[in-house]
Amino acid sequence: MSKTPRIPIPLEVRKYVFQRDKYQCQSCGKTSAETELNIDHIIPLASGGSNDISNLQTLCCNCNQRKKHHFDPRFRRRFSN
Numbered sequence: 256m257s258k259t260p261r262i263p264i265p266l267e268v269r270k271y272v273f274q275r276d277k278y279q280c281q282s283c284g285k286t287s288a289e290t291e292l293n294i295d296h297i298i299p300l301a302s303g304g305s306n307d308i309s310n311l312q313t314l315c316c317n318c319n320q321r322k323k324h325h326f327d328p329r330f331r332r333r334f335s336n
């Protein structure tokens with residue numbers, strides 16, 4: 256099984272995800288005014304996730320860092336919607 260290559264997320268896609276998530280971190284709810292927001296792969300590419308919009312969410316840099324150490328089950332639920 257080949258892994259999804261880690262490609263840069265196009266600007267339009269980043270913008271779409273930020274707008275869909277209302278420029279809020281999907282874990283702690285902070286906005287772009289309060290913190291730096293990143294695009295996160297809900298299912299990491301290393302675990303078979305895709306670069307599809309349904310696998311992308313807005314996270315602040317703090318939550319993004321934390322997620323690397325702890326997989327939040329909420330992300331899985333959201334992904335299955």
Ligand SMILES: [Zn+2]
Nearest residue numbers: 280283315318
């Ligand atoms: Zn956050």
